[in-house]
Amino acid sequence: MTSAASAIDLSKRDLTLDIARVFCVLLVVVIHLLMVGVGSSAEGELVVSRPLEDQSWFAGVTWAGQIMPLFFVVGGFASLTAWRSSVRRGSTAAAYVRNRVLRLAQPTLPLFVFYVVVLGGAVLVGVDRSLLDVVATGAGAPLWFIAAYVLCQSLVPLMAALHARAPRLTLLGLLAGAALVDTARFTTGVTEIGLLNLAFVWLLIQQIGFWYADGWFAARRWWQLVAIAAVAYAALVPMTVYGGYSDDMLTNLNPPTVPLVALGIGQACVLRLLRPALAKLMSTHAARAVVFVVGSRLMTIYLWHLPVIIILAGVGLLVPGASPEPASPAWWWTRPLVYLLVLVAIFGLSFLVGRWEAPRELGATPPPLIVGIAAALTFIPTFAVMEWYLDVWLALLGAALLSATVLLLGRWGSRRPAPAAPAEAVTPA
Structure with a gap:
């Protein structure tokens, strides 16, 4: 991990995107x-709740706190930069997608294996099924x-080509598609239609x-960026008041909806405005x-933070006075300390599972069909976890399919080595 990171040429990297x-x-x-x-x-009774969502101010805060669109904006920057670099080195679309899929599948595999062991063990020892379902549902939430991201990364070569040929038309086409999907979803009442907006x-x-x-955002003057961001955020008002969208931007996450696009534009402008300070x-x-x-x-933190939070919450129940009633003043005041404990625990865990996050180049690039199958x-x-929530059977499915992905992409019999990939982290960004 360290050697890969140290190979990054910081003079050619926008460190503001890293922060x-x-x-x-x-x-x-x-x-x-x-x-x-x-x-x-x-x-003295066990209480399990979602304190943040119970606050009257929660929905309004999500307009600023829903930062997943910024993940994909920053990811788009990194993806296009890496794709163009690979093209200059004579690499192929299959090589690019193979590298990106591996960097997502590798760190996710041990998490699914962990869930197989933990959930399977809990079922065998007879843990209350309703409690287990609540825990598993929460633990699997980040896997969406x-x-x-694997969908978006697999299509980077295609989307980069469309961007080069018709950048405005590509944006308009995607926006029209997103709006049509939302319209069909709301008019028919079939929520599953909204899953098309994953694309x-x-x-x-x-x-x-x-x-x-x-450089489009860099070419705008500061007041133009402020105006664009203001319009983007202001557009959320009619969408949520008259358009049928929830005013809770976390609700608009899965299935994804058009308000997330407005957030993405606004957040891109804010990121550019903050660039000198960053x-x-x-x-x-x-x-x-x-x-x-x-x-x-980052991938270790993202994938493992909820299991760590849940484990620490369980341990806290065994320590007298360590688990105040959720949403009580004592509970809120202890969150900073618990947050630090979570980060320390993940840091320690990273020495065990972090090796799966390190990018690897093993052998030549498989044929495009194999790469496509691995992405699927x-x-x-x-x-499946996003749609039906985590359980022991989906954990088994994930462990099996991701193992197949790593085996398919990790090595491919050929004497010709694959071109080295750029030292670029594929993380939730």
């Missing part, structure tokens, strides 16, 4: 920590990102990252050290 990526992942941990309420009531919405937001990489911050050794330590473990094998179990 944005780190901020986003750490904010996700905060949000999920505040959604997991496990403690004891005044009567893997499904959405339209996230590809559109990734495409905004392409525009960011091409660049100054990243010129310090301390900031670079923090970003490196956290950034080299990565998408299927994570999409």
